[in-house]
Amino acid sequence: MAKETVTITDNSTGKSIEVPLLRGTEGPPVADIGKLYSELGIFTYDPGFTSTASCESKITYIDGENGILRYRGYPVEQLAQKSSHLEVCYLLLHGELPSKNQFETFRKNIAHHSMIHEGLKSFFNGFSRDAHPMAIMVGVVGAMSAFYHDSLDIFNTDHRDLSADRIIAKMTTIAAYSYKYSMGQPFVYPNNDLSYAENFLHMMFSVPAERYEPNPVIADALDKIFILHADHEQNASTSTVRLAGSSQANPFACISSGITALWGPAHGGANEAVIRMLMKIGKPENVPKYVEMAKDKNSTFRLMGFGHRVYKNYDPRAKIIKKIAGDVLKELNIHTPLLEIALKLEEIALNDPYFIEKKLYPNVDFYSGFILQAIGIPLNMFTVIFALGRTPGWISQWMEMIAEPKQKIGRPRQLYVGAPERDYIEMAKR
Ligand code: ACO
Numbered sequence: 001m002a003k004e005t006v007t008i009t010d011n012s013t014g015k016s017i018e019v020p021l022l023r024g025t026e027g028p029p030v031a032d033i034g035k036l037y038s039e040l041g042i043f044t045y046d047p048g049f050t051s052t053a054s055c056e057s058k059i060t061y062i063d064g065e066n067g068i069l070r071y072r073g074y075p076v077e078q079l080a081q082k083s084s085h086l087e088v089c090y091l092l093l094h095g096e097l098p099s100k101n102q103f104e105t106f107r108k109n110i111a112h113h114s115m116i117h118e119g120l121k122s123f124f125n126g127f128s129r130d131a132h133p134m135a136i137m138v139g140v141v142g143a144m145s146a147f148y149h150d151s152l153d154i155f156n157t158d159h160r161d162l163s164a165d166r167i168i169a170k171m172t173t174i175a176a177y178s179y180k181y182s183m184g185q186p187f188v189y190p191n192n193d194l195s196y197a198e199n200f201l202h203m204m205f206s207v208p209a210e211r212y213e214p215n216p217v218i219a220d221a222l223d224k225i226f227i228l229h230a231d232h233e234q235n236a237s238t239s240t241v242r243l244a245g246s247s248q249a250n251p252f253a254c255i256s257s258g259i260t261a262l263w264g265p266a267h268g269g270a271n272e273a274v275i276r277m278l279m280k281i282g283k284p285e286n287v288p289k290y291v292e293m294a295k296d297k298n299s300t301f302r303l304m305g306f307g308h309r310v311y312k313n314y315d316p317r318a319k320i321i322k323k324i325a326g327d328v329l330k331e332l333n334i335h336t337p338l339l340e341i342a343l344k345l346e347e348i349a350l351n352d353p354y355f356i357e358k359k360l361y362p363n364v365d366f367y368s369g370f371i372l373q374a375i376g377i378p379l380n381m382f383t384v385i386f387a388l389g390r391t392p393g394w395i396s397q398w399m400e401m402i403a404e405p406k407q408k409i410g411r412p413r414q415l416y417v418g419a420p421e422r423d424y425i426e427m428a429k430r
Pocket residue numbers: 048265266267268270294295301302303304305306307308309310358360363364365
């Protein structure tokens with residue numbers, strides 16, 4: 001078969017080059033423009049990377065037009081229904097579902113690493129009590145670099161595996177401690193008899209004076225939330241992890257940078273923003289007013305939990321999470337007026353030409369907050385839960401990048417639109 005190419009012509013010089021058209025196993029073809037600058041002297045311009053594939057990856061596939069999400073080829077719906085978060089972690093990291101023995105070894109490994117260095121605990125005391133838990137996560141996860149020197153050689157596969165297990169294991173402990181610190185309660189050590197999600201709930205809600213029995217329905221819902229957030233190919237936080245890692249920085253520092261990128265309301269911060277928005281809307285009768293505001297070009301207000309860069313159809317994760325939210329609220333016999341507002345908002349927006357034309361549908365964050373609220377997780381911890389879920393994705397993407405022989409430091413170029421050369425003027429003459 002003839003090699004597929006795309007011809008790029010610079011009409012100002014009449015020069016053109018043929019660049020290879022690469023085909024993955026699925027998804028649109030990709031023009032390999034790596035030689036564009038050396039051969040034609042031009043860069044490409046793509047703010048927000050809307051048409052740019054930044055790497056080759058075997059981990060996650062998304063078809064945004066058809067609402068498809070698969071990890072290592074497995075549909076997320078099947079994983080959410082039949083798998084567990086730890087099994088998904090193994091799948092993302094190693095590429096295949098584990099055998100019984102492989103899973104048991106992995107589970108024990110993660111459990112083995114669930115405690116954090118006692119010295120790392122003193123970091124929490126340096127934060128203000130009212131610090132946002134995401135701020136604490138950024139600091140403490142980055143500080144892990146200062147404690148686990150025996151796994152920092154990124155070119156050693158054993159070190160990389162050890163770091164990956166440590167990060168997945170310790171994230172829940174660090175997250176729960178950031179909550180405990182803000183509550184002024186003592187830290188609770190992990191209990192490795194519990195599952196990953198149960199252990200997190202135990203560290204969040206146990207106190208020395210009272211035993212906490214994790215409710216299996218809640219633990220299962222949380223485990224599914226983790227699965228649904230586990231990876232999402234080259235999103236902002238994952239790209240941040242890869243870019244930081246491309247300079248050969250250690251994995252703890254890279255994951256910390258991913259947490260930073262996740263924090264914003266346009267990304268992982270949206271789950272917190274959705275509940276705050278629903279509280280502000282206050283009652284279903286106010287929904288039309290807010291929908292109008294979201295459409296108004298003179299207003300900066302957006303419907304949080306709506307829209308997605310890639311999904312131009314219903315976010316497949318939102319469908320699953322909406323059902324889990326219903327089940328959890330029913331099980332716990334919780335009736336929240338916010339759910340009524342959310343359902344009304346969804347109904348109005350999905351029938352409004354503005355949202356239809358722009359293909360804006362609820363995303364994963366629209367309903368996840370209801371589950372988290374029902375569990376008793378405070379609003380400012382919502383994005384931390386997203387970070388816990390996304391951790392295996394970040395670390396798997398980082399591992400894939402380091403193992404890639406073509407890997408080099410990420411270094412985008414720019415379209416410079418600043419001042420041309422000019423001479424310095426002495427201050428007295430300005
Ligand atoms: N409410 C109202 N209008 C919206 C919304 C929204 N939530 N989202 C997009 N639009 C409009 C924009 O105003 C824009 O209109 P225009 O073409 O007339 O200028 C158009 O839809 C396209 O929006 P962009 O911001 O260009 O789309 P982009 O792909 O860059 O942004 C994003 C995607 C950031 C998710 C956006 O839809 C948004 O801000 N949503 C709300 C925040 C949110 O829920 N974030 C979570 C994302 S999912 C995740 O991280 C898990």
